[in-house]
Amino acid sequence: MKQIKQHRLIARFAVENSDNFEVITIFDDEIQREKLDKQNPTLMSISPKYTTATWFERKIKDDFGIKIEGSYDNRPLVHHERFPTLNPLRKDFQDRSLKFDDFTPYKYEVVKGEGVFEVAVGPVHAGIIEPGHFQFSQEGERILHLDIRHFYTYRGIEKSLENTSLLEAREMIERISGNESIAYQLAWFDIVLQASGVEYDEKLKKYHCLLLELERVIDHLTDLGFIPNDAGFGAALSFASQLSEDTRVFLKELCGHRFGFGSVGFEVKEYDKDRILDFLNVLEEKVRWFEDWIVDIPSVWSRFDTTGTLNKQKAKKYGVLGVVARASGKRVDTRDNLFYKKHGFVLQNETVGDVASRFKLRIKEIYNSMRLIKNFIDEPSMVKKPVKFCDGEYMSFVESSIGELFVYVKLKDGVIDRFYARDPSFINWQALYLMMKKDIIADFPLINKSCDLSYAGSDL
C-alpha cells in the first residue's frame, strides 16, 4: 500500500462504477482514488493512521459490502440489530421495503475491571433531542470510556437521491439537517452552478451568505441558552431563547420560512435594508448585555472551565472541525477566503478547548456574523435558472454553524448517480469521547451540548 502522508482527512467514500468500485479519499491537499474489483472487493484500512477513517470505512462496509482489512473496528455502523445482511447502496439493490432480520446484539466498546460498571443512555433521551446511543464505562462518577453509537435517524438519503435531477434533489438536501438547512442549500447551489457552467452572481452570492450567517447566529444563540441551562443556570436559557426566537421570526420575515427551507434560489427580491440594520443593532445590544451579565456568574464558569477539554494536539490528530476545532486553537474555517475577508470576516479563535472556550467562541462568532450580515446587504439580482447539466463529479465546501460541510455529487446521463454528504458532525462525534476523559458523567450533557452536533446530518 502506498504510504499516505499525515494530512487532514476530509472524507472517504465509495462509488459504484459499471465495472468496479471506486473508493475516493479526500484530504485537505490531495484526492486519492482506489479501484476495487467487483468480485470480492477488499480495501486496506487507513484507520491506524487516520483515526476518524474508522466510521467512514465502517459505513463503506455497510453500504457496499466492501471488506475492510487492517482495521481494529469491524462492527456494523449504519445497520443496526435487526437490519438484514444487504448492501443498499449497490446499484442492483432496488427493494423499497425491508423485512427485519433476527436480533444480532451489538458489541459495545467497554472497559472491564473490578468495580467498573456501564451506563447505557439512549436512543430515546430525556430531553427534546434526536436519537442516539451513548455507552459509558464508569468508575464511580468518573467516565473511563464512552462508546457512541448513532445512525438511528438513518433515512437512506444517498440512495433516495439517485436517479433524480439536480433541481429536484434540493427539497431533500435541505432537509438533511434542519439546523444546517441553509448551509446544505448553499452546497447544493454551488454544485448546480458548477454543473451548468453558470457564473455565481456577486449580489446573489452576498444574499446567500447573508442567510448562512443568519442561520449561524440563530444556532449559536440557541446554544448560548442551552449550554448554561445544562450547567443548571436556567435564566440564561429564558433570555437567549428569546433572542433566537426573535431571529428566527426575522429569518421568516426575510425569506418566508423559519428554517430557511427553500430560501436559496436563483433570485433575490428587494428587501428592506434598514429593517435588517435596525434588527441587528437591537440584537447586538441584547447580546452584549447577555455577555456582560453571564461573565459575572461564577457558578456557571466553575462548571464551564476545564470541563470537556480537547487539546490542540488531539484536535489536529482527529481533524475536528468548526467550533470544536477553533475553540481548541486550530485555525480551520471554510470562510477563511478573500470573498469573506473583503466583507469583514475575521477568524475567531480560543485556545484552551474546554466548554468555556466553545461558549466564548460562539459569542465572538455571533458578533462577527452580524458584521458580515451588515456588509452582505445589497441590491436585488438574479441568475438564469439552468436547464442543462454536464455529467461529471462535483464537490462543494460550506462552513455551516457546526463546521465544514462537504458534499459530493456525481452526475451521469443528467441525473444524480451518487450523492454523498459529510456533515461536520460525522467527524466531531468521533472525537467526542476524548473530551470525557477527566470528567464525571454529570458533565456529559454539558459537554455534548457545547459541541452541539447534529445527529440527522451525520446519520443521513
Next chain:
Amino acid sequence: MIKFWQRRVENSIVTRHLEFDKDLEDIKKELKSKIAKKFAGSLAIRMVSSGSCNACEAECNALSNPYYDLQRLGIHFVASPRHADVMLLSGVVSVNMYHHVLEVYHQMPQPAYIITLGDCPLLEGVFKENFAIKGADSLKLPISHHIRGCPPEPKEIIRGLLDFLEDFM
C-alpha cells in the same frame, strides 16, 4: 444576577408575540381550560424523534421560550414515557428506530395517545417509504391526532394540541 432583575423590571413581561398576540392569547386560554377539564390540569408529553431533520425538535424547544411558555398552561415535556399521557412522534420512523418507538409506547401508562408531528411520520412530505423508512402507519398503533407542517410552527403546534383535546373525547 442583580443585572438580570434590573433588566427584568425595566422590560416587564416579554411573554407576548407582537404578530399574533391576541390570537395566541385566545388559543392559550382555551387550551388551559381544556387541559384543566380533561387532564386534571396537567398534560404530560413525551417527545420521540424517530428520524426527523431536527427542525421539529427545535420548534418543540421553542415552545418553552418566554414567548410561548407552554409550561404555564400545564403542558409539560417529560423525561420518561412512564410519566406521559401523549407521545409526540416526529420523524419518518426509520428502520433503526422502529422497535424503539414501539417500546416507548408500551412503556406508557394507559390510556396513552399518539400525536404525529410534521409531514414526516405519515410520509406526506419529501421522504417516502424506502428501505430505511417505515412510516408511522407501519407501527400499527392508534394515532389520535396529526399536526401538519414542515416543520409546524410553534403556534401551529399549540393549535394542534387544542384540536387534539377537542377531538379525542
